[in-house]
Amino acid sequence: MSTDSNVEKTSLRKPGLWLVVIALACLAVVLVALWVVRSPAPNRNQLALGPQAKLAALDIPLQTPTEFDFMTKAEVLRLRMEAVRRYPDLLASDYAPSEAVFGQIVDGLPWWGIAGQFYYGPGGQSIEGVSEESRFVLNPYLLVAAEFYGMVDRNATPEFLTRSPDFQFYCAPTRLHWQPQARYAEAAYDAGCVARLGGGRFDLIVYNARDMNLNYIYVSYADSRNVATLRADEPRAAYAIPQFLHQGGSCGYPGGCNNMSPPTPEIDGIEITGLPARVVAWLWRARPLSVNSPPEMTFVLEFR
Numbered sequence: 001m002s003t004d005s006n007v008e009k010t011s012l013r014k015p016g017l018w019l020v021v022i023a024l025a026c027l028a029v030v031l032v033a034l035w036v037v038r039s040p041a042p043n044r045n046q047l048a049l050g051p052q053a054k055l056a057a058l059d060i061p062l063q064t065p066t067e068f069d070f071m072t073k074a075e076v077l078r079l080r081m082e083a084v085r086r087y088p089d090l091l092a093s094d095y096a097p098s099e100a101v102f103g104q105i106v107d108g109l110p111w112w113g114i115a116g117q118f119y120y121g122p123g124g125q126s127i128e129g130v131s132e133e134s135r136f137v138l139n140p141y142l143l144v145a146a147e148f149y150g151m152v153d154r155n156a157t158p159e160f161l162t163r164s165p166d167f168q169f170y171c172a173p174t175r176l177h178w179q180p181q182a183r184y185a186e187a188a189y190d191a192g193c194v195a196r197l198g199g200g201r202f203d204l205i206v207y208n209a210r211d212m213n214l215n216y217i218y219v220s221y222a223d224s225r226n227v228a229t230l231r232a233d234e235p236r237a238a239y240a241i242p243q244f245l246h247q248g249g250s251c252g253y254p255g256g257c258n259n260m261s262p263p264t265p266e267i268d269g270i271e272i273t274g275l276p277a278r279v280v281a282w283l284w285r286a287r288p289l290s291v292n293s294p295p296e297m298t299f300v301l302e303f304r
Contacts, residue, residue, distance in 0.1 A: 041099045045213045048092040049297060053180035055089050060176040063138040065114060068131035068258070073105040076137065084140045090180060098211045104246035111258045112251050118169035119156070122252030133245065133260060135172065136205055142176055142187055143209040144217070144281045144299040146202040146270075148194070171197060173301075186300045191275040194303055201230070203268040204281070207243035207260065209299070214283040215241055217267060218291045226277035230269035238288050239266040276304035 048054055063083065068076055077097050084095045115129030136145060148170055156167070171193040178185045194200065206217055216238040221229065229235075243260055251257035270279065282295035 041103075043098045043100060043211075043213050044093055045095055045098065045211065046091070046093040047180070047212050047214075047297070048090055049180050049183045052092045056179065056181050058087070058090070058178045058180070060087065060139075060141050060178060062142070062173055062176055065130040065132065065134040066138065068134055068137075069110045069113075069127055070108050072107045073102075074107075076105060077102060080137050080140065083138050087141065090141060090178065098213075101207050101211045101244045104244060105258050106247040109247060109256065109258045110251070110253055114169050116251065122250065124253065126251040126253050127257065129169075133258070136208055137245075139176070140208050140211065141178065141185070142173065143185065143206065143212065143214065143283065143297075144279075144301060145173065145187065145205045145208075146171070146189060146279075146301055147205045148197070148202045168193070168197065183295070183297045184300070185297070186302055188302045188304065191277070191303045194272060195275065200272040202270055202272075203264070204270065204279075205243070205260070206241050206264075206267065206281075207245070209283050210241040210243060213285055214297060216284040216287055217241055218282045218295075219267060219270070220280045220282060220291070223280040224278055226272060226274035227279055228271050228273055230271055231265070235266050236291070238282075238284060238291055239264075240287065272303060276302070278302050 066079075080097055080102070081095065084091070110127040111131035111133055113127045113129035114132045114135075116126035117129075117132045120126060120128055136142060139145075160167075171189055173187040174190050175188040176185070177188070204217075204219070209215075209217065218235065218238040219229075221227065221234050241264075242262055243264060245258055245260055247256050248259045248261055249256045250259055279301040281299045281301070282291070283297045283299060284293070285296055288295075
């Protein structure tokens with residue numbers, strides 16, 4: 001046996017080295033356990049589409065926004081589950097809110113309000129109005145939605161808003177139509193509202209798709225109409241949806257608010273160049289080999 005081997009065997013017999021080895025092994029076990037505990041639970045949600053579909057077509061009434069301020073996470077998720085389970089024929093599996101999307105909601109916090117987001121901005125009044133994320137949380141089958149910005153008339157005074165409880169801060173979808181067997185759904189928006197409020201630019205809110213395990217999106221501008229991206233070039237690949245809800249400081253309210261993160265430049269900054277307009281989005285569960293791969297679902301936004 002070589003001299004090097006003898007030195008190695010002799011060194012390992014030293015108690016101090018064995019203690020280091022054991023400590024490192026214990027640390028590795030602890031780190032693995034922490035990683036397992038902190039990792040989001042697997043998302044097993046699945047929509048009933050194509051051959052699994054139980055319905056040919058369905059119109060889904062859109063729920064109006066409501067107040068989430070200072071609710072517990074459990075209360076918000078109960079409302080979410082009630083909204084999902086209202087249409088069991090659209091599900092191919094039991095539903096549970098995705099940990100990756102909803103797991104970081106914090107008990108007892110305020111949420112950005114609609115008046116806060118579209119009028120007041122960050123600060124003490126950012127939570128004014130019903131909670132803006134409720135537009136999506138309570139409409140789980142609105143997998144892809146337009147989030148317009150810069151639409152409120154800044155000349156409107158707070159007193160005017162107080163006297164006008166039906167003041168229109170943004171353009172909400174007016175109809176949600178599903179064709180599960182065809183793997184297709186469509187959300188319609190009033191083009192008149194878009195023209196009236198002067199908002200031709202919007203981002204896409206798609207965490208409902210992620211929650212339903214459709215994790216990748218691609219906007220097909222070739223199949224869309226009268227819309228363009230504000231990016232320097234059009235995306236060429238499907239985009240892994242990262243959107244989730246958590247405690248953030250963007251609202252400027254003491255202690256922060258529950259809100260959505262992160263910025264998603266690949267699906268932000270879409271501009272309507274003429275009316276009527278449409279956005280065609282393709283959705284996949286797993287990353288497709290290319291955008292030429294058939295999508296698991298097509299979701300269309302119509303502005304007409």
